Amino acid sequence: MLELWTSEPNTFFLKPLIALHEKRAAFTARWMDTDALAHFSVDHGGETEATLHLEREGPLLNHDGTWISGSSFMLEYLAEVLPGEDLLPSGAIDRYEAHASAQFLGAHLGALVPILGCVKYLAPRLAAHDRADLERRLLTVQPLERRNSWLALIDGTYTPQILATARERLKHPVARVESRLARAEWLAGPRYSIADIDAFAMLRVIPDLAPELVNAAATPRLCAWLARIESRPAVAAALATTRSGNPAQHFVPGVEPSRWG
Amino acid sequence: MLRLYHWEPNANSGKPMLTLAEKGVPFESHYLDLLKFDQHQPDYLKVNPDGTIPAMVHGSNVLTESTPMMEYVDDQFPGPPLKPADAIERWRMRWWMRFFDSYFAPSLSMIGWAVFVGPSVRHRPRAELEAAIARIPLESRRIAWRKAMFNEFSAEELDESRRRVSFCTGVLEEHLGKHEWIAGRTFSLGDINGFNLGYALPLSQPDRCNDEKTPRIMEWLRRIYERPATKQTWKLGRTAMAERVKFLERAHA
Numbered sequence: 001m002l003e004l005w006t007s008e009p010n011t012f013f014l015k016p017l018i019a020l021h022e023k024r025a026a027f028t029a030r031w032m033d034t035d036a037l038a039h040f041s042v043d044h045g046g047e048t049e050a051t052l053h054l055e056r057e058g059p060l061l062n063h064d065g066t067w068i069s070g071s072s073f074m075l076e077y078l079a080e081v082l083p084g085e086d087l088l089p090s091g092a093i094d095r096y097e098a099h100a101s102a103q104f105l106g107a108h109l110g111a112l113v114p115i116l117g118c119v120k121y122l123a124p125r126l127a128a129h130d131r132a133d134l135e136r137r138l139l140t141v142q143p144l145e146r147r148n149s150w151l152a153l154i155d156g157t158y159t160p161q162i163l164a165t166a167r168e169r170l171k172h173p174v175a176r177v178e179s180r181l182a183r184a185e186w187l188a189g190p191r192y193s194i195a196d197i198d199a200f201a202m203l204r205v206i207p208d209l210a211p212e213l214v215n216a217a218a219t220p221r222l223c224a225w226l227a228r229i230e231s232r233p234a235v236a237a238a239l240a241t242t243r244s245g246n247p248a249q250h251f252v253p254g255v256e257p258s259r260w261g
Numbered sequence: 262m263l264r265l266y267h268w269e270p271n272a273n274s275g276k277p278m279l280t281l282a283e284k285g286v287p288f289e290s291h292y293l294d295l296l297k298f299d300q301h302q303p304d305y306l307k308v309n310p311d312g313t314i315p316a317m318v319h320g321s322n323v324l325t326e327s328t329p330m331m332e333y334v335d336d337q338f339p340g341p342p343l344k345p346a347d348a349i350e351r352w353r354m355r356w357w358m359r360f361f362d363s364y365f366a367p368s369l370s371m372i373g374w375a376v377f378v379g380p381s382v383r384h385r386p387r388a389e390l391e392a393a394i395a396r397i398p399l400e401s402r403r404i405a406w407r408k409a410m411f412n413e414f415s416a417e418e419l420d421e422s423r424r425r426v427s428f429c430t431g432v433l434e435e436h437l438g439k440h441e442w443i444a445g446r447t448f449s450l451g452d453i454n455g456f457n458l459g460y461a462l463p464l465s466q467p468d469r470c471n472d473e474k475t476p477r478i479m480e481w482l483r484r485i486y487e488r489p490a491t492k493q494t495w496k497l498g499r500t501a502m503a504e505r506v507k508f509l510e511r512a513h514a
Contacts, residue, residue, distance in 0.1 A: 048432060048436060049356050052432070054360060054364075066349050068349075068352055070359065074352075077352040092336035093322050093337075096330070096336075099326070099328070100324075100325075100326040100329040103328065103362075106359075143428065259367060259368075259371070259422075260367065260371065260401065260405050260408070
């Protein structure tokens with residue numbers, strides 16, 4: 001039995017949905033309204049990995065009773081255990097590239113994209129909720145910084161300076177992907193793989209959030225790569241699971257930015 | 262032959278060192294002294310333009326990310342498998358390695374850089390330190406070195422790091438109450454990663470990690486310490502830092 005606790009198909013939530021559709025796997029989708037903090041109420045029996053969440057928020061998978069969390073490693077797990085289209089890079093160095101890409105982009109895009117997306121789209125929606133009720137429901141959330149990331153959105157902590165820094169820091173990972181795509185068609189090895197799905201889910205929203213960074217003139221290869229992935233039927237099917245009709249406008253706070261400054 | 266550029270058997274450098282020893286893969290060792298900034302010298306920047314340690318060169322492949330590097334070694338070479346055969350255990354191994362790398366280690370290393378790395382270099386002339394910072398390729402590493410050299414860690418961020426180290430130590434102790442090893446029933450790269458992060462915890466954080474408060478962590482560390490590959494790897498250390506591993510001798514218990 002494969003059950004996916006999911007939400008609007010964007011960023012972290014989009015990754016396993018694409019893999020499941022690529023694999024044509026039968027699964028049960030359990031919807032979580034993250035704007036209403038429903039994802040904090042999933043009964044996973046207090047499993048450490050499901051409680052802590054490497055990325056602070058994201059999908060949960062229950063496979064025959066075991067809870068799987070962390071969108072990149074969930075993606076790799078699905079690629080390993082499900083039959084169907086092979087999504088794993090085949091050689092040791094290609095697998096290294098996939099792991100290194102997911103680690104690097106996970107730390108950078110995983111932190112920066114949600115900041116821009118949440119401030120633009122989530123914060124205004126949260127403002128329409130009852131503040132005292134939101135704060136009450138966040139009281140028990142662990143770890144502490146996961147709770148604080150939501151409180152920061154409610155409090156409007158993100159200054160224009162923080163957002164400008166986030167945009168500036170996005171240049172490095174964007175340039176790295178553009179540079180890789182100048183040397184190869186895909187991010188790890190000679191064919192489409194979990195490395196592409198992992199990066200696509202975070203990069204596809206940047207033309208909206210920071211259009212000056214990702215556009216046909218500045219990053220032609222990245223734009224062509226986004227279009228190639230976008231045209232895949234499994235990706236269209238994953239995006240079609242949206243309930244709002246605008247999945248790219250739905251964000252959750254993501255990976256914590258480095259505390260070293 | 263495979264070339265490994267590394268510092269002491271500790272943290273990121275120790276991960277591929279111990280992995281190679283467990284697999285029985287010989288390698289050409291290139292020791293870089295982190296405290297002398299060998300990693301920012303032109304010769305090394307030709308190998309790894311980011312100037313971070315470790316780096317591995319295998320044929321035409323250059324690998325610079327320590328945790329993915331461990332998986333590469335396990336995939337590429339014969340020897341005992343260091344990834345579990347079971348997919349759930351492999352997922353758990355990877356989850357915990359990311360938890361160590363992205364959450365536990367940065368807090369622990371902030372304390373380490375404040376109390377050890379910074380004071381080790383701070384006495385040098387300011388101009389020499391500024392020149393050393395100017396040679397660092399990555400902005401994030403320049404920020405880290407500046408903080409360590411000039412003691413710019415605030416009391417608040419060090420307190421927060423200590424809070425997180427306490428929290429993570431508790432989470433790890435609880436995990437080892439449910440599983441024999443990090444991934445489950447199988448010794449794996451997760452344990453190698455965790456040992457490099459935590460082998461000195463009983464010395465650096467004696468109030469948080471000890472036989473009374475964290476008996477499972479202590480037993481887990483001792484079991485890994487007793488593996489021949491661990492003994493072999495820590496002998497490659499050149500400073501007192503590597504000597505700390507001997508605290509795990511059972512005679513000290």
